[in-house]
Amino acid sequence: MSAKEYDVIIVGGGVTGAATVRDCALRGLSTLLIERGDICDGASGRNHGLLHSGARYAVTDREGAEECIRENRILRRIASNCVEQTEGLFISLPEDGLDYQANFIKKCREAGIDAEAIDPAEALRMEPAINPRIIGAVKVPDASVDPFRLVDAHILDAQRHGADILKFTAVTELVKEGDRVVGVKTSKGDVIRAREVVLAAGIWTAGLAQAAGVKIGMMPSKGALIIYGHRVANMVINRCRKPANADILVPGDVVSVLGTTSDKVPVETCDDMHATPEEVDLLMREGEQLVPSLAHTRIIRAYAGVRPLVVADPAGDGRNVSRGIVLLDHETRDGVPGLITITGGKLTTARLMAEMATDLICKKLGSSARCETAVRALPGSEGRKPRFKDPFNMRAAIGRHGTEVAQMDFEKGGEIICECESVTRAEIEYAVKQFGVRNISDLRRHTRIGMGTCQGSFCIRKVAAVLADILSVSAEELVREYMQERWKGMTPVLWGDTLREAEYMQKTNRDEI
Numbered sequence: 303m304s305a306k307e308y309d310v311i312i313v314g315g316g317v318t319g320a321a322t323v324r325d326c327a328l329r330g331l332s333t334l335l336i337e338r339g340d341i342c343d344g345a346s347g348r349n350h351g352l353l354h355s356g357a358r359y360a361v362t363d364r365e366g367a368e369e370c371i372r373e374n375r376i377l378r379r380i381a382s383n384c385v386e387q388t389e390g391l392f393i394s395l396p397e398d399g400l401d402y403q404a405n406f407i408k409k410c411r412e413a414g415i416d417a418e419a420i421d422p423a424e425a426l427r428m429e430p431a432i433n434p435r436i437i438g439a440v441k442v443p444d445a446s447v448d449p450f451r452l453v454d455a456h457i458l459d460a461q462r463h464g465a466d467i468l469k470f471t472a473v474t475e476l477v478k479e480g481d482r483v484v485g486v487k488t489s490k491g492d493v494i495r496a497r498e499v500v501l502a503a504g505i506w507t508a509g510l511a512q513a514a515g516v517k518i519g520m521m522p523s524k525g526a527l528i529i530y531g532h533r534v535a536n537m538v539i540n541r542c543r544k545p546a547n548a549d550i551l552v553p554g555d556v557v558s559v560l561g562t563t564s565d566k567v568p569v570e571t572c573d574d575m576h577a578t579p580e581e582v583d584l585l586m587r588e589g590e591q592l593v594p595s596l597a598h599t600r601i602i603r604a605y606a607g608v609r610p611l612v613v614a615d616p617a618g619d620g621r622n623v624s625r626g627i628v629l630l631d632h633e634t635r636d637g638v639p640g641l642i643t644i645t646g647g648k649l650t651t652a653r654l655m656a657e658m659a660t661d662l663i664c665k666k667l668g669s670s671a672r673c674e675t676a677v678r679a680l681p682g683s684e685g686r687k688p689r690f691k692d693p694f695n696m697r698a699a700i701g702r703h704g705t706e707v708a709q710m711d712f713e714k715g716g717e718i719i720c721e722c723e724s725v726t727r728a729e730i731e732y733a734v735k736q737f738g739v740r741n742i743s744d745l746r747r748h749t750r751i752g753m754g755t756c757q758g759s760f761c762i763r764k765v766a767a768v769l770a771d772i773l774s775v776s777a778e779e780l781v782r783e784y785m786q787e788r789w790k791g792m793t794p795v796l797w798g799d800t801l802r803e804a805e806y807m808q809k810t811n812r813d814e815i
């Protein structure tokens with residue numbers, strides 16, 4: 303039994319849990335977040351990285367569209383360091399016609415989204431890579447957001463306001479006294495007590511709730527994505543038609559992410575989610591309609607995530623199910639006090655989800671503290687970015703971490719270790735200290751090491767040597783772990799240049815270490 307009793311325990315370290323622990327901490331509640339893996343192990347680390355303007359939902363889900371545009375504007379301010387203000391284009395091809403476009407613009411405007419029809423020639427001038435067959439284009443305020451950076455920033459802020467974060471520890475049971483949930487039991491055997499327990503465990507929420515006698519109907523909806531090794535467009539490119547497969551291309555740092563699909567999958571498969579070769583074929587076929595040069599752009603990997611959708615009717619593929627925010631007060635809904643669920647929603651709306659959950663927690667705990675998360679900048683995004691005399695080696699780190707670079711010692715650790723993403727030793731040391739990095743896969747999530755065009759082929763031995771030095775572990779083991787992990791995303795795309803690169807990566811990094 304842990305001696306400390308918290309006001310709040312949050313289960314799940316995706317964007318929803320991270321935003322909620324930040325909000326609770328800012329309102330002065332003693333809060334613990336428990337995550338079974340590293341942060342962003344679920345859908346939050348396996349999505350498109352699109353900061354929705356809401357345009358995608360304007361025709362089908364007005365409420366969702368309005369939430370997105372409000373949160374889009376807030377995140378551009380409070381998380382400026384995680385958001386790239388790319389803007390977006392919705393393009394129409396001859397087979398789409400222009401009827402959808404007319405209604406789309408009307409619905410966007412009704413939801414408060416600036417949607418401006420532009421001439422196809424002007425769209426091609428803005429983005430020369432898009433399909434030259436376009437017959438129409440609409441400019442909307444979509445943007446690109448780095449989910450890892452966004453979640454990191456929330457976690458850092460929560461910790462700096464007194465929250466505790468327990469990673470690599472699963473909640474195995476909700477502990478009850480009578481009907482009331484009074485805490486959790488962890489995979490380490492501890493029982494930790496809290497006045498309120500919040501389930502923010504994505505698609506795994508239903509299983510946890512069920513064990514406490516609470517039923518939540520959830521439908522796992524799998525989405526597959528592929529990463530191309532270049533940034534083929536600078537704006538988010540969407541297809542202007544009823545949402546369908548592979549109709550969004552998002553630029554993310556030096557690469558482009560194409561997706562997605564939407565398929566109902568069994569809940570047992572959610573722990574081991576991969577894109578299949580069939581999904582890759584489908585994505586490629588459709589993606590080439592958006593940007594024809596994708597046909598000969600190298601694919602570097604494919605991955606998949608599961609949307610945590612809550613359903614009344616579990617039939618269907620998931621596109622017709624609400625992606626709206628679901629806040630459940632299990633005291634009033636199920637007669638189980640001490641337990642709250644926050645799920646559904648999107649990466650874009652996580653801050654709002656957290657605000658709703660924390661308002662409810664405060665009401666239950668008798669606190670009148672107000673939400674400040676819409677106006678308080680996240681770590682890295684406060685104030686002006688620092689200036690350095692010779693910023694060459696620090697430029698990428700400033701882009702990634704903003705004002706947080708003040709905590710990095712470039713004097714001692716200025717040498718670049720990962721060249722695609724210009725990651726220095728100073729940045730690696732910062733990530734180890736701030737985020738409890740244990741291996742190269744963890745490091746990747748906090749620095750983008752190995753996420754660039756070479757996928758680690760050229761730098762991974764250097765990275766392993768530096769990390770082994772900092773952590774006092776075996777460099778050989780670090781390389782082995784990284785290779786096994788990265789291999790998973792490469793197998794569905796192994797042909798042509800990707801296969802050649804995979805062979806090169808295996809050879810140089812396996813044989814020589």
Ligand SMILES: Cc1cc2nc3c(=O)[nH]c(=O)nc-3n(C[C@H](O)[C@H](O)[C@H](O)COP(=O)(O)OP(=O)(O)OC[C@H]3O[C@@H](n4cnc5c(N)ncnc54)[C@H](O)[C@@H]3O)c2cc1C
Nearest residue numbers: 314316317318338344345346349350352473504525649650
């Ligand atoms: C393919 C795809 C593309 C998407 N694209 C976008 C997009 O471009 N823009 C956008 O706004 N949204 C997008 N989304 C939606 C968005 O990614 C999700 O809504 C969001 O990430 C959900 O976050 P979450 O924190 O609720 O869940 P998750 O990120 O899944 O987090 C749940 C966490 O709970 C942990 N957990 C589970 N069980 C336990 C346990 N017993 N103990 C402790 N921890 C536990 C898991 O390890 C996980 O880290 C996309 C989703 C998918 C699947």
